[in-house]
Amino acid sequence: MPLRDGYEPSPFSPGYGRRPLVFGGHETELAELSDVFASLDFGENHSVLISGLRGAGKTSMLAKIQDSALSNGWLVISDDASAGLMDRVMETTIPSLLGGLSPEARARLTGLGIWQFTAHWEYVDRHREVKPLLRRDLVALSTTLAESKQPAGILITIDEVSSGKVRLRELSRFALEVSHAISEGANVMVVFAGIKVDLNALVEQEHTTFLRRSRELDFRRLTPRETRHVLSESIRIGGRSITEDALNLLVTFSQGYPYLVQLAGDYAWRGSGTAATIALADAQSAHGRAITAVERRVISRVYQDLSEKDQEFVKAMAVDEGRSRMADIIQRMGVSDQYVQVYKKRLIESGYVQADGRGHVVFSLPYLGDYIRSTTTEAEGVARADDWDRFPPPAVPR
Ligand SMILES: Nc1ncnc2c1ncn2[C@@H]1O[C@H](COP(=O)(O)OP(=O)(O)OP(=O)(O)O)[C@@H](O)[C@H]1O
Ligand SMILES: [Mg+2]
Numbered sequence: 001m002p003l004r005d006g007y008e009p010s011p012f013s014p015g016y017g018r019r020p021l022v023f024g025g026h027e028t029e030l031a032e033l034s035d036v037f038a039s040l041d042f043g044e045n046h047s048v049l050i051s052g053l054r055g056a057g058k059t060s061m062l063a064k065i066q067d068s069a070l071s072n073g074w075l076v077i078s079d080d081a082s083a084g085l086m087d088r089v090m091e092t093t094i095p096s097l098l099g100g101l102s103p104e105a106r107a108r109l110t111g112l113g114i115w116q117f118t119a120h121w122e123y124v125d126r127h128r129e130v131k132p133l134l135r136r137d138l139v140a141l142s143t144t145l146a147e148s149k150q151p152a153g154i155l156i157t158i159d160e161v162s163s164g165k166v167r168l169r170e171l172s173r174f175a176l177e178v179s180h181a182i183s184e185g186a187n188v189m190v191v192f193a194g195i196k197v198d199l200n201a202l203v204e205q206e207h208t209t210f211l212r213r214s215r216e217l218d219f220r221r222l223t224p225r226e227t228r229h230v231l232s233e234s235i236r237i238g239g240r241s242i243t244e245d246a247l248n249l250l251v252t253f254s255q256g257y258p259y260l261v262q263l264a265g266d267y268a269w270r271g272s273g274t275a276a277t278i279a280l281a282d283a284q285s286a287h288g289r290a291i292t293a294v295e296r297r298v299i300s301r302v303y304q305d306l307s308e309k310d311q312e313f314v315k316a317m318a319v320d321e322g323r324s325r326m327a328d329i330i331q332r333m334g335v336s337d338q339y340v341q342v343y344k345k346r347l348i349e350s351g352y353v354q355a356d357g358r359g360h361v362v363f364s365l366p367y368l369g370d371y372i373r374s375t376t377t378e379a380e381g382v383a384r385a386d387d388w389d390r391f392p393p394p395a396v397p398r
Helices: 027-039 058-071 085-100 103-110 134-146 165-183 196-203 206-213 224-238 244-254 258-271 280-304 308-318 326-333 337-349 368-386
Strands: 047-052 075-080 115-117 123-126 154-161 188-194 215-219 353-355 360-363
Touching (some): 027 058, 047 058, 047 206, 058 075, 058 188, 058 215, 075 085, 085 165, 103 134, 134 165, 154 165, 154 196, 165 188, 224 258, 244 280, 258 280, 308 368
Parallel strands (some): 047 188, 154 188
Antiparallel strands (some): 353 360
């Protein structure tokens, strides 16, 4: 559909798994991983764990890593940690990757006796007499890729790691196969992404000890400089400009939180209509709307990712507008000092909370405190509004 004059589409992409036009930060890590794709010299990079809160950019980072692997001729297996992972990878993904290999590579693979090909090197099926094992597939593929003109390896990315029991069992079986392939010398890099507590649960599984040596990338916020770059570059590429004061406002209220950066830019862009320049008033009207949207779409999920106990801790914190005294939290929660220290440690580690001077903590995620305060007052408001809790339904006579 032709766009009306002046209505350029927004260059921003607020939404889960939507790749940003301008990807901010993480240059060093990306460069190091790209070196591995080019050199096959893995160092510590056989396994990588990407952790971070919702909307911190994990899925977008996986996409960048995949791009880099593909451009170096690597095979890419990307999936998420949902039930049936092993079957999907072995029955669907790998056969379709085989189809993309050069005829010479397929000819080399035939000799390994895992897969059957037609005379024209079309994939037929697995050889049924051999027990299918992912490790064998990976080693065979890796051997073949290593012999090609441009030696390459296999990148496996698994997104949405979550700590449900069944899922963890399946994932740990998957990880075991990958670790065997790596110890047999296969050129494989595996990257898992998820929130911190779930990744920790994965690493503690039986067959996943090799993941303890993983490269860890913990995604927090973009720096102010990176945030400014993402906003101004996206706007420039999109075909507009922005005034300095408008840009400053977007940078400060988005606080470097990737999802919010995209929302901020998007609302400001749309608010400016057909103007060639985004002005302060556009950024001001984007402010409230972007915060409401990030609370609804992101912060609420970030909060729900917490265990009940951890939720109690952050609720006890949210009573204070600014930083909270640990002594007050202990008193509000009514549990022992030791327990509270455990929650505190876990929340700091997973990026929710940070220490702020001796004996104090503060939310490291902007707007989480505001969100919790708004839900607690809302919940009270609802109870008062309909009053039905004073009129419980009587037992049904039978
Ligand atoms: N480095 C970045 N620079 C700019 N924008 C980014 C960056 N990373 C992610 N974004 C944007 O942030 C939003 C969320 O990204 P993404 O879906 O990758 O997060 P996530 O960590 O995978 O979230 P979830 O935990 O819910 O899966 C998207 O709108 C994306 O375009
Ligand atoms: Mg994601």
